[in-house]
Amino acid sequence: MALDKNGIAKRISHELKDGFYVNLGIGIPTLIANYVPKNINVEFQSENGILGMGPFPFRGSEDPDIINAGKQTITSLPGASFFDSAMSFSMIRGKHIDLTVLGAMEVSEKGDISNWKIPGKLVKGMGGAMDLVSSADNIIVAMMHVNRKRESKLLKKCTLPITGLRCVKKIVTELAVIDIVNKEFVLKELAPGVSVNEVISVTEGKLNIPDFVPTMKI
Amino acid sequence: MINKKVSSVNNALEGITDGMTLMLGGFGLCGIPENSILELVRIGVKNLVCISNNAGIDDFGLGLLLKNRQIDTMIASYVGENAEFERQMLSGELKVILTPQGTIAEKCRAAQSGIPAFYTPAGYGTEVAEGKEIKVFDDKNYILEEAFKADFSIVKAWKGDTIGNLIFKGTARNFNPMMCGAGNVTIAEVENLVPVGELDPNMIHIPGIFVDRIFQGRNFEKRIEQLTVRER
Numbered sequence: 001m002a003l004d005k006n007g008i009a010k011r012i013s014h015e016l017k018d019g020f021y022v023n024l025g026i027g028i029p030t031l032i033a034n035y036v037p038k039n040i041n042v043e044f045q046s047e048n049g050i051l052g053m054g055p056f057p058f059r060g061s062e063d064p065d066i067i068n069a070g071k072q073t074i075t076s077l078p079g080a081s082f083f084d085s086a087m088s089f090s091m092i093r094g095k096h097i098d099l100t101v102l103g104a105m106e107v108s109e110k111g112d113i114s115n116w117k118i119p120g121k122l123v124k125g126m127g128g129a130m131d132l133v134s135s136a137d138n139i140i141v142a143m144m145h146v147n148r149k150r151e152s153k154l155l156k157k158c159t160l161p162i163t164g165l166r167c168v169k170k171i172v173t174e175l176a177v178i179d180i181v182n183k184e185f186v187l188k189e190l191a192p193g194v195s196v197n198e199v200i201s202v203t204e205g206k207l208n209i210p211d212f213v214p215t216m217k218i
Numbered sequence: 219m220i221n222k223k224v225s226s227v228n229n230a231l232e233g234i235t236d237g238m239t240l241m242l243g244g245f246g247l248c249g250i251p252e253n254s255i256l257e258l259v260r261i262g263v264k265n266l267v268c269i270s271n272n273a274g275i276d277d278f279g280l281g282l283l284l285k286n287r288q289i290d291t292m293i294a295s296y297v298g299e300n301a302e303f304e305r306q307m308l309s310g311e312l313k314v315i316l317t318p319q320g321t322i323a324e325k326c327r328a329a330q331s332g333i334p335a336f337y338t339p340a341g342y343g344t345e346v347a348e349g350k351e352i353k354v355f356d357d358k359n360y361i362l363e364e365a366f367k368a369d370f371s372i373v374k375a376w377k378g379d380t381i382g383n384l385i386f387k388g389t390a391r392n393f394n395p396m397m398c399g400a401g402n403v404t405i406a407e408v409e410n411l412v413p414v415g416e417l418d419p420n421m422i423h424i425p426g427i428f429v430d431r432i433f434q435g436r437n438f439e440k441r442i443e444q445l446t447v448r449e450r
Contacts, residue, residue: 047319048245049389059447064248064440065376065388071246071299071443082388084395084423085245085271086327089320093339112343116316123307123316124298130346131320134339165343 001193002174003218008142010035010218012101012172015140016042023047023092023132025102026070028142032101043079045097047088047128052080069128092128093135100136102129104143104168106158109205111168111180113141114160126163133164145173145202152204154178154185175199177216184208189216219414222382222432227257230405230433234258234370237290239267241326241366241397242280243373246272246299246443249390250279251374251407253435259286267291269366271322271393273303278441284312293366295319299443318346321363323393328365329400330428335364371401374435375424378408379417382426391423399428407435 003011009031016022016032018040024030033044033055044053046068053068054075062073076082091097106114113133116126133139147153154171171178176199177189186208187199192215200207224230231254234240240258244250255274258266259282266289273294274281281300283289291313297303306312317325318340328336337360341347351362373394376387384406386394398404411434 046389048248049392056446056448058450062442062445062447063388064442065390067246067248067389067443071248072446073442073444074446076388082386082391084386084391085319085323085393086396089323093320120308123304123314125294125296125316126318126341126346127296128319130318130344131338131340134342162344 001191003191004174006031007191007218008172008174011177011216012140012142013037014217015099016040018042020098021045021051021096022099022101023097025129027103029101029103030070045091047092049083049085049088050076050080051083052077054080089128089131092131095135095137097136099138099140100132101140101142102132104141104153105147106153106155106160107141107168107171108155108158109180109185110183111166112158113163113168114158115163117161119161129163133167136167139168140170140172141168142172145175152202154203154205156205175202178207186210187213189214191216192218219381220426221380222426222429223380223411224431224433227253227407227433227435230254230407230431231257231261233403234263236263237265238263238369239269239367241368241371241401242268242270243392243394243397244270244272244279245389245392247274247279247441249374249386249392249394250274251372252438253407254372254405255279255282258283258288262286262288264288265290267293269293269322269368271295271319273297273300275299275443276302291315293317293322295322323396325363325366326393326396326400329367330396330398333365335362337361338363366400368401369403371397371399371404373397373404373406375406375408377410377412377417378406378432379412379414379426380432381414382406382429382432383417383422384408384424384429385417385421386423395424398424404428404430406432408432409435409438
């Protein structure tokens with residue numbers, strides 16, 4: 001069975017390692033904070049200016065001056081710090097962040113990503129995404145495998161305006177974990193109950209299938 | 219003692235006229251200069267170029283200036299939460315220069331610091347890089363971005379003193395510090411304006427040299443864009 005959004009987040013949480021500083025994008029990536037393995041310590045950075053981001057506040061104790069990049073009210077954990085936007089992007093462009101997880105509208109087999117604009121239809125803006133993808137060495141995309149029209153989001157070439165070139169290393173969707181190796185998609189894991197053919201049928205870009213593809217451990 | 223204190227928002231905004239370029243602090247609705255924005259609506263200056271990370275929401279923040287058609291050009295990184303903004307942009311009524319968030323921050327800091335331009339990797343290979351110089355450092359591509367030029371910087375701080383020293387709170391800091399001194403004239407509105415000597419010099423985020431006018435803001439609404447809570 002295909003995963004839901006929480007399942008995708010849970011699978012990506014296995015990529016967290018002890019001591020990681022992590023930036024989570026808006027949407028599915030935000031959910032990853034709920035599944036940090038108990039035996040490791042990580043710190044979450046939000047590009048609007050906090051390191052050491054904590055969970056949502058208890059009702060009634062929300063502070064309008066403490067929000068995340070999705071403009072949601074949050075809390076700060078012991079050891080947290082606040083800083084300005086220039087310093088925040090010094091952390092990001094300066095490669096001090098160990099893992100970046102963000103959503104995407106399209107990813108190409110070369111690792112190009114599009115996630116900020118649909119010409120003539122929808123313009124949200126890139127926010128910090130272009131800064132993040134231009135510098136991070138470790139980028140995971142969390143997204144659904146197809147768009148609302150059931151068209152593949154894993155393409156030979158992105159059709160929407162680009163956010164960054166050759167930057168995505170791993171994609172986790174409701175169906176599979178796919179790595180990008182030498183400008184090709186490689187099927188690494190299948191969601192429980194999902195078949196290889198099912199993944200092939202919704203992947204437009206070239207997909208390499210190893211002899212053995214394990215099932216995701218969630 | 220140099221005195222930057224002005225008695226009202228109206229005095230603080232003196233000199234802002236049609237067609238000027240303004241930098242305004244804030245991320246979403248967090249840390250925006252609420253008093254100054256309401257005063258800009260009241261005085262009705264038009265054809266503004268506004269530099270701010272976001273454009274407010276339909277009925278608060280810069281969204282109020284948009285609704286009033288006071289903004290000609292908006293330079294921002296993310297505009298997803300404002301339907302009127304999207305409508306004006308897609309119809310061509312509003313000119314929008316979408317700019318990566320880190321690049322906006324650095325263009326402010328460059329202006330503040332006397333750096334005319336800088337190279338950044340953000341936006342290489344995208345629409346953002348069109349028409350800009352590309353340079354390779356250590357096999358990686360960078361684009362040349364220029365410092366902002368603005369007539370006024372308008373920021374919001376938590377505490378300030380009459381000589382213009384500023385302290386910010388939480389994530390309301392965001393773009394406010396690097397906008398100070400980046401425009402020709404910097405206006406700071408603060409939640410608590412205190413006499414000189416009350417702020418600990420070790421805790422100052424922005425020294426008063428970067429601020430020209432400071433005033434005590436009133437009735438801060440601090441609207442929350444996305445209220446998210448957990449139950450006890």
